[in-house]
Amino acid sequence: MKNFTLSLPTEIFFGKSQIDVLGDQIKKHHGSKVLICYGSRRIKENGLFDTITNILSEYEMSFFELSNILPNPRITSVRDGVALCKKERIDFILAVGGGSVVDCAKAVAAGACYSGDPWDFFTGGTKVKKALPVATVLTLAATGSEMNGNAVISNLEVIDKRAVMTPLLKPKFSICDPQYTFSVPAYQTAAGTVDIMSHVFEQYFHSAEDIFLQSRLCEAILQTAMHCGPRAIQEPIDYEARADLLFASTLALNDLLGFGYDGDWSVHAIEHAVSAVSDLTHGAGLAIITPAWMRYVIDETNTGKFYSLAINVFGVKKGKNRMEAAQQGIDALADFFAALGMPRKLEEVGIKKDQLEVIARKAAPSDPVGSLKELHYDDVLKILQAAF
Amino acid sequence: MKNFTLSLPTEIFFGKSQIDVLGDQIKKHHGSKVLICYGSRRIKENGLFDTITNILSEYEMSFFELSNILPNPRITSVRDGVALCKKERIDFILAVGGGSVVDCAKAVAAGACYSGDPWDFFTGGTKVKKALPVATVLTLAATGSEMNGNAVISNLEVIDKRAVMTPLLKPKFSICDPQYTFSVPAYQTAAGTVDIMSHVFEQYFHSAEDIFLQSRLCEAILQTAMHCGPRAIQEPIDYEARADLLFASTLALNDLLGFGYDGDWSVHAIEHAVSAVSDLTHGAGLAIITPAWMRYVIDETNTGKFYSLAINVFGVKKGKNRMEAAQQGIDALADFFAALGMPRKLEEVGIKKDQLEVIARKAAPSDPVGSLKELHYDDVLKILQAAF
Numbered sequence: 001m002k003n004f005t006l007s008l009p010t011e012i013f014f015g016k017s018q019i020d021v022l023g024d025q026i027k028k029h030h031g032s033k034v035l036i037c038y039g040s041r042r043i044k045e046n047g048l049f050d051t052i053t054n055i056l057s058e059y060e061m062s063f064f065e066l067s068n069i070l071p072n073p074r075i076t077s078v079r080d081g082v083a084l085c086k087k088e089r090i091d092f093i094l095a096v097g098g099g100s101v102v103d104c105a106k107a108v109a110a111g112a113c114y115s116g117d118p119w120d121f122f123t124g125g126t127k128v129k130k131a132l133p134v135a136t137v138l139t140l141a142a143t144g145s146e147m148n149g150n151a152v153i154s155n156l157e158v159i160d161k162r163a164v165m166t167p168l169l170k171p172k173f174s175i176c177d178p179q180y181t182f183s184v185p186a187y188q189t190a191a192g193t194v195d196i197m198s199h200v201f202e203q204y205f206h207s208a209e210d211i212f213l214q215s216r217l218c219e220a221i222l223q224t225a226m227h228c229g230p231r232a233i234q235e236p237i238d239y240e241a242r243a244d245l246l247f248a249s250t251l252a253l254n255d256l257l258g259f260g261y262d263g264d265w266s267v268h269a270i271e272h273a274v275s276a277v278s279d280l281t282h283g284a285g286l287a288i289i290t291p292a293w294m295r296y297v298i299d300e301t302n303t304g305k306f307y308s309l310a311i312n313v314f315g316v317k318k319g320k321n322r323m324e325a326a327q328q329g330i331d332a333l334a335d336f337f338a339a340l341g342m343p344r345k346l347e348e349v350g351i352k353k354d355q356l357e358v359i360a361r362k363a364a365p366s367d368p369v370g371s372l373k374e375l376h377y378d379d380v381l382k383i384l385q386a387a388f
Numbered sequence: 389m390k391n392f393t394l395s396l397p398t399e400i401f402f403g404k405s406q407i408d409v410l411g412d413q414i415k416k417h418h419g420s421k422v423l424i425c426y427g428s429r430r431i432k433e434n435g436l437f438d439t440i441t442n443i444l445s446e447y448e449m450s451f452f453e454l455s456n457i458l459p460n461p462r463i464t465s466v467r468d469g470v471a472l473c474k475k476e477r478i479d480f481i482l483a484v485g486g487g488s489v490v491d492c493a494k495a496v497a498a499g500a501c502y503s504g505d506p507w508d509f510f511t512g513g514t515k516v517k518k519a520l521p522v523a524t525v526l527t528l529a530a531t532g533s534e535m536n537g538n539a540v541i542s543n544l545e546v547i548d549k550r551a552v553m554t555p556l557l558k559p560k561f562s563i564c565d566p567q568y569t570f571s572v573p574a575y576q577t578a579a580g581t582v583d584i585m586s587h588v589f590e591q592y593f594h595s596a597e598d599i600f601l602q603s604r605l606c607e608a609i610l611q612t613a614m615h616c617g618p619r620a621i622q623e624p625i626d627y628e629a630r631a632d633l634l635f636a637s638t639l640a641l642n643d644l645l646g647f648g649y650d651g652d653w654s655v656h657a658i659e660h661a662v663s664a665v666s667d668l669t670h671g672a673g674l675a676i677i678t679p680a681w682m683r684y685v686i687d688e689t690n691t692g693k694f695y696s697l698a699i700n701v702f703g704v705k706k707g708k709n710r711m712e713a714a715q716q717g718i719d720a721l722a723d724f725f726a727a728l729g730m731p732r733k734l735e736e737v738g739i740k741k742d743q744l745e746v747i748a749r750k751a752a753p754s755d756p757v758g759s760l761k762e763l764h765y766d767d768v769l770k771i772l773q774a775a776f
Binding site (some may be wrong): 001002003004005006007008009011012013014015016017018212213216217219220221223224227228239240243244247248251256259260 | 389390391392393394395396397399400401402403404405406600601604605607608609611612615616627628631632635636639644647648
């Protein structure tokens with residue numbers, strides 16, 4: 001186990017009607033001019049927007065709106081938000097939505113304290129040094145962005161999708177009311193379930209040996225996602241299923257599972273390249289790439305981890321042939337994703353064969369990706385071809 | 389799942405040589421006059437005390453000492469520490485040791501900001517309203533006190549052992565270097581392993597149905613303690629085993645497993661009464677009481693939880709007779725504790741039969757304890773008799 005620092009400053013207010021803490025919490029963090037970031041008009045139609053703005057009014061806070069934030073949120077939205085922050089001297093950013101809205105809000109928070117173009121943060125040249133305080137009202141279980149410092153933004157001008165990660169962008173607090181996720185459609189619930197599981201896989205798989213605690217925690221989250229995702233799809237207003245799925249999404253990517261080891265993260269690198277090119281739903285892309293990645297990287301040196309996954313999560317029977325059992329686990333995973341309604345192949349989602357090289361080049365432009373096994377351009381291309 | 393707030397302000401610096409952050413961290417929290425709390429002379433003999441005081445000197449901080457803090461820490465030590473804080477205008481409390489030292493340090497931190505006797509906090513009449521900042525340098529994996537707001541203190545004048553729990557006593561930071569636990573003797577390592585497992589049981593067992601995520605996380609910590617405890621006993625300088633055990637102890641009682649449900653906590657209530665009367669090591673008391681409690685409370689209404697424990701943690705084979713399998717799990721737990729070198733019966737540790745009524749009265753003085761099953765005086769007495 002490598003050294004690590006565990007710092008979890010985000011307070012989570014979890015459960016029914018936790019929106020009631022909103023006013024006090026923004027006040028605690030000295031907010032008075034609030035930028036409400038959101039995606040579609042759904043939050044205006046279902047009453048959540050009014051609930052929030054009534055609270056802000058009650059606390060004598062003014063508010064502004066950054067709307068139409070899309071899945072795979074665009075740098076153009078970030079730029080709009082930054083301009084608004086600077087013009088109106090906004091001092092608090094409130095994301096109301098899923099991971100895309102939260103990520104966009106974080107990028108706005110950083111950009112508002114920076115004189116250049118916010119895309120600079122994503123090209124590696126400029127570090128975030130300061131940011132406005134961010135909080136979230138979560139409406140989707142998926143990215144874990146509500147308790148971490150990550151933001152992923154797409155730039156259509158250069159057809160790229162990139163991430164920043166900094167403790168400065170960890171939300172001050174997040175309001176996680178499972179009821180807000182009741183209306184998430186089946187496809188998005190499925191994609192969120194895949195996203196949660198993928199975050200766990202990225203941390204479960206790495207080159208270190210002799211892991212115990214971390215592996216068991218990862219398996220606990222995987223089992224939960226597999227238990228609750230299908231239940232939430234079948235019965236969208238099942239509070240317990242929605243609650244477990246929502247809290248699992250937070251725990252899957254809040255630094256708790258990643259301690260002490262360098263995760264793999266190559267599936268995310270590949271999928272970000274896929275959805276940069278195609279605007280595919282992130283979880284759907286992960287559902288396609290993950291089994292293909294697993295089948296490509298598994299070998300005699302790392303069978304143990306895939307074997308543990310097969311036995312402990314997929315209920316494959318212990319056997320003498322560990323590779324065979326491990327492969328059965330991967331097959332079970334692919335079948336689980338398909339049963340959720342996720343695509344199995346890139347071809348199904350409109351990717352063309354002649355795009356694969358571009359995607360591979362974006363995923364592994366020069367340095368290799370991955371820690372379980374380092375993947376170069378050629379490796380990524382083979383994975384994409386297998387996933388086609 | 390009930391509503392909950394997850395607030396984890398304590399920063400954990402985990403790993404080798406993390407003591408290097410000590411000076412900067414105390415400075416960050418505005419400490420300049422530091423009270424170092426510790427137990428035996430061991431930290432003076434092994435160099436840790438010198439390492440710490442050299443850092444404090446380098447940062448031009450002055451320090452004072454509260455030493456000889458005993459297991460089952462005494463209110464008399466707390467009073468001594470409080471007097472020193474007030475006399476010397478101490479502004480930062482640094483606990484160097486295991487849970488007893490940390491708990492005592494927390495009580496001192498609260499007492500230093502209070503005009504009355506610190507025992508007032510433990511009798512329920514007085515709430516902690518303010519406390520000096522506390523940090524810890526941990527040398528034992530057991531109580532989780534390094535990341536929570538709990539403190540348990542014994543008072544020999546009234547033969548009682550009581551707890552306070554308040555977010556105000558959560559440490560600002562904890563330095564968790566597994567190497568500091570290499571010298572923990574086998575018996576204490578075993579007792580710590582039992583303590584970790586008991587914290588999980590107290591949260592695993594409650595009256596709520598339909599639990600998934602929390603149960604799986606609990607099982608992950610239980611499996612880890614059972615995997616790493618014996619390894620650490622057999623090979624005291626096994627870094628990975630010590631590291632997993634140490635981080636498991638933190639996660640077992642930092643609010644992460646307790647979310648959304650009211651844990652049982654009756655075994656702790658009973659054991660606190662046992663060790664108030666006998667000064668028994670807490671973990672040893674828990675090892676005796678836990679199986680007796682389980683055998684007393686298990687019935688047709690709650691077999692499911694005990695069955696899950698048996699199947700998922702103790703590897704009992706699934707069978708048609710769930711009660712039989714559940715009982716096998718309890719037997720396996722009792723055997724595991726015994727194999728660690730823990731006592732099985734109260735008689736073995738010098739408790740006299742005529743003390744059982746006094747202990748039962750202390751554990752359940754008027755209100756019942758427990759949430760899986762409410763236990764009154766008569767129930768507790770029966771459990772103690774079975775554990776005798």
